[in-house]
Amino acid sequence: MSVLVVAQGSHSVLVGSKRFMKENDIAILEEVNPIAREFEDMAETVVLIAIDGRLVGLLSIADALKSDANEVVEALSDMGLHTVMLTGDNERTAKAIADEAGIQDFYANVLPAMKAAKVKELQASGQVVAMVGDGINDSPALVQADVGVAIGTGTDIAIESADVVLIKDNLMDVVVAIDLSRTTVRRIHLNFLWALVYNLIGIPIAAGALIPCGVHLQPWMAAAAMSMSSVSVVMSSLLLKCYKKRDLSERNLAYGVKGQLQRLRAPKGYSPLTLAEDIV
Numbered sequence: 001m002s003v004l005v006v007a008q009g010s011h012s013v014l015v016g017s018k019r020f021m022k023e024n025d026i027a028i029l030e031e032v033n034p035i036a037r038e039f040e041d042m043a044e045t046v047v048l049i050a051i052d053g054r055l056v057g058l059l060s061i062a063d064a065l066k067s068d069a070n071e072v073v074e075a076l077s078d079m080g081l082h083t084v085m086l087t088g089d090n091e092r093t094a095k096a097i098a099d100e101a102g103i104q105d106f107y108a109n110v111l112p113a114m115k116a117a118k119v120k121e122l123q124a125s126g127q128v129v130a131m132v133g134d135g136i137n138d139s140p141a142l143v144q145a146d147v148g149v150a151i152g153t154g155t156d157i158a159i160e161s162a163d164v165v166l167i168k169d170n171l172m173d174v175v176v177a178i179d180l181s182r183t184t185v186r187r188i189h190l191n192f193l194w195a196l197v198y199n200l201i202g203i204p205i206a207a208g209a210l211i212p213c214g215v216h217l218q219p220w221m222a223a224a225a226m227s228m229s230s231v232s233v234v235m236s237s238l239l240l241k242c243y244k245k246r247d248l249s250e251r252n253l254a255y256g257v258k259g260q261l262q263r264l265r266a267p268k269g270y271s272p273l274t275l276a277e278d279i280v
Contacts (some may be wrong), residue, residue, distance in 0.1 A: 014050040017047065017139065021050060026048075026050045026053060027171050032058065043100060045062065045098035047060070069100075069198075070101055073103060076178075082105070083105075084106065084122070085101070086110045087110060087139075091225070094107075095108075096172065102204065112140075123146070129146050129147075131144070131145030133148070138150075139158050139160075140159075148161060149164045152169065183240065205217055206222050235274050
């Protein structure tokens with residue numbers, strides 16, 4: 001959690017988390033803990049205020065969960081992807097947010113400098129990690145991730161650090177981006193297969209394999225066949241322009257066993273890592 005130290009006149013004012021108060025030798029009264037836990041159970045972050053070394057009050061801060069967060073997490077799960085949440089909030093607040101969003105695994109008390117380290121840790125375990133972020137603190141993790149995805153309404157440095165930039169502030173576009181990438185990879189595979197079969201048939205004929213049968217391939221026929229091969233591949237690729245955003249309610253976004261992206265890049269599994277800042 002970010003903290004603020006303000007000196008005004010002869011008074012010293014500290015605003016920050018419990019950990020920050022303890023680091024500055026501020027005593028936290030026992031009656032404060034039940035109040036703080038009550039706010040944390042409601043997915044709110046507690047900020048303590050101390051003046052001249054004495055705790056005088058607390059504030060609770062909360063961001064509204066994005067309306068489509070739960071649907072997006074479920075859709076990612078249906079696609080065979082595992083979602084993890086990173087947040088700088090404490091354990092109780094993080095759990096409340098994760099439960100509301102439908103996320104099973106989360107890491108709390110993660111400082112900005114630790115986000116990239118956590119991504120690296122997941123990669124070291126054999127995971128391919130997609131990082132979604134929109135803040136300045138997310139930039140190192142976006143660079144470290146195998147695929148960095150930035151929200152278009154986020155900070156400039158996050159956008160510059162990411163591999164993919166989503167134009168709108170819409171979490172559903174994360175699902176759409178993965179779905180579109182898989183559709184594109186499937187189209188590439190189809191084009192390779194078509195070109196291979198076409199050439200396996202065409203090259204022997206061009207070499208005269210059918211001459212004993214009385215079939216002679218004229219030069220203009222070979223040129224036309226070669227042109228048709230290129231045109232067919234281009235036309236097949238242009239069919240991607242017909243792509244339409246799928247309805248999450250259909251629950252049909254998965255392609256095979258964990259999809260094309262996993263087979264190409266992550267034989268041990270694909271683990272997208274979604275930050276709390278992008279869900280709330």
